[in-house]
Amino acid sequence: MSYNFQSSSISVYEALSRAGPELASIINDNIRTLYQLQLGLAGMMNGPEGDDSKGLLYERLEALCAFTTAWESGEHPVHEITLASSQQSGHSMWHYIPPRIALDVSCIDKQAGSLIIHRPPGVLSGISGNEYTYEGLAARINLRSITGFHVDLAQDLFIWCDGITNTPRPSLHFCSLSNHFGPHHDAARPTISSCFPTYMEWFPFLEIQVFGDIVAWSMYGGDTGDQATDLLIINWKTGVVIMHMHFPNDRIYVMLISRTQLCALHCDTMSIYLYTLNPCASADSKVTTFEDSFAVLRLPACHDRVVRKVVYGDIGFPPAYPDGTSYHFRHDPTHSLLVVTINLDYALDDAESDPEHRPTGTERFLLFIPVGTLLREYHFADPHDQYATAFPPGVIQGSGSEPHRTIPWERWGPSGTRMISLQSARSDLESDINAPPSILGAHVALIAYRPSDEQYVATIYEVHPLADATAPLPMAKAESTVVELGKEAHRQRSEGDYIRGSKTWKDDIHTTFPYKTTTRILPHCDVDGRPRYMDQRNILLTHDGLVHIKNDE
Known part of the structure; x- marks a missing residue:
């Protein structure tokens, strides 16, 4: 219909x-x-x-x-936020991995010693643009010690992390915005320290995710910069560490998918581990391992010629607005996506090359996994499930009674996900491989540059059960048949929902979850007619369009 x-x-x-x-x-x-x-x-x-x-x-x-x-029609509103030279946003902090959305852009004004929050307007969704200034930050906190921070206006919450490279135990601090950055009155323990001091000098990156009273604090790194994960899940109101993980030899991306559920993406094994959380726990948790997971979802199997995998994941839940905020509509958080970016290097067929120095090629994919697909697996707790595997004797299960379940890709992936191949993207577009996608609810934006006319192009995917309801056509990987960029919504038209002929997947990929895509040509010049330079990493999804965060230089 x-x-x-x-x-x-x-x-x-x-x-x-x-x-x-x-x-x-x-x-x-x-x-x-x-x-x-x-x-x-x-x-x-x-x-x-x-x-x-x-x-x-x-x-x-x-x-x-x-x-x-x-x-x-590809006419998404495009906003611009200019930060003064004295203002540093989370997106410019070397150690901090900020959310890849810009409903509110928070920055620290080092000159004024205050926190400033820029809210771009939502001209279509009825949200007024605004700027909020919170004084007294420098009076309470040594600004040089802040290596990352997170702001939750709805909870009057300012979370910051102290130095993660020069202290024996990095700490997370819970402060009140309205109380001039003093300890938050709802926090039973205003400061919580990491449990693993031995490896702290290895952690150059950190990430903070907030889901109501639950906070996920992740630190990534290693002596080579690509290994080790340290994670604490904290009920910041009770002060209890309800879960912590430490993987010195693995790169794991851990994301909350609800107040009581969590997923961990293991990059090397291409697996997603699902865990249950107890927000009401009264004592700090013991160390959690892979064996404590409720279930394991396998991603597609790679071909033997794959020599290197670079995989990372992120979820862009739309944050809650403070009470009293007026708006017409907002992104539905139940349609939020886990977006897995997959870069696979494979050995080229070159018989004359030294096997140890054989040239390689690269294929890149995006895998969209609706949070609903992950939550669905929590309902399959039948101990007689054919995919259930009993734990070895003595192993304590994270979920309490259900057996460990390993679920192959064929069981959950084709009907519950959508994979996009970026190999067939337009050859006239240049993408920054280091610029991760921007994710907001069911929408995902990839930014590329077109040198021929010096334009920036945003490709925006929309993934939810009714995404293709106005034109239910078969869909597959992104093809180069997209014409007249920014003029209409494009449904992918091909033989079906398959990715065929890949050099990196063992089998053809078949996914069927509905999606559609549009493109937006970003303005070439600013309001004064001057040529515009944009950092692809600072073009993000916002309330009803895109926003470019730039520095006043």
Whole structure:
């Protein structure tokens, strides 16, 4: 079924509703139904209820239609935030891996000693742009000791990490924004230190994820910069470490998928480990291992010619807005995605080359895994499941009673994910391989540069159950048939939902989860007509479009 509801139709419905109370009731019910339908098609959820429900409904439906039209025509709003030379955002901190979204851009003003939060406007979703300044940061904290921070306005929370390369035990501190960065009144332990001091000199990167009262604090690194993971899961209100992991020889990306569930992406084995959490634990947890996982999801098997895997994952949950924030609609967090970026190096068939120095090629893929696909596996707790494997005697299971389950790719991947091959991307576009995708709910943006006309091009994927409802065509890997960039929503049209002929996968890849893609040509010049230089890593998804974060230099 296809739906094409135009914003111009709203005025007709509004005029008809004045004909009489009975017709008005029918029209209003119809508008409400259409609005809910459009929300589902766009992967959005309704904003807070207002006093004038009728007028508000018309306004929101009109705004939602404008939003859908802009995204499908490649006219996403593009905003720009300029940071003063004295301001340092989390995106410019060497040690900190910030969220790859920009609903609020937080930065530390070293000259003023304050925290400044820039909120780009959501012109279509009804969010006002703003700037918030919190004084007194330097009076409480030595700014040089901050190697990473996270701001949660909805919880009045400022989390910061002290030096991770010059202290025996790095610590996480929980502060209140409204209390001038003093200890947060809800935090039972305002400061929590890492449990593993031996390897701290190896951890050059850190990441902080907040899910209500649960905080995931990850540190990555190693003597070669690509190994070792140290993780603490903390209930910051009770002060209890409900889980901690330490893997000195493995690169693991750990992400909260709910308040009680967690996934860990093991890069070398191409596996996703699922764990359960107890937010109400009263004592610090023992060290958690792979054997404590609830289930293991295997990714597709690689071909024998693969010589190196570079894999990383991230989730972009839309953060909650503070109470009292007015908006029409927002990204639905239930459609959030785990996005796995996969770079596979393979040996070229060159018989004359030294086997140890054989030339290699590279294939790159994006794997979109809806959080709902991961959560679904928690419902399969049948001990007689054919994929269940009993733990060895004496092994303590993280979930308490269910057996360990190893689930092959064929069991969960084809129907529950979508893989995109980036090998067939347009040859006229140059991508920064070090620029990870920006993720916001069900949307994922990749930024590339087109040298021929010095334009930046954003390819935006939308992945949720109704993403292709307006045009249910077969979809597969991104093809070079995309024309007239930025003019229309493009559904991938090919033989089906397959990636065939890959040199790195053992078998053809088949995925069927709905998605669509649009492209946005970013403005070549700024408002004053000057040529614009953009760092691809600082172009991020925001409320209803994109934002470029730049420095005033």
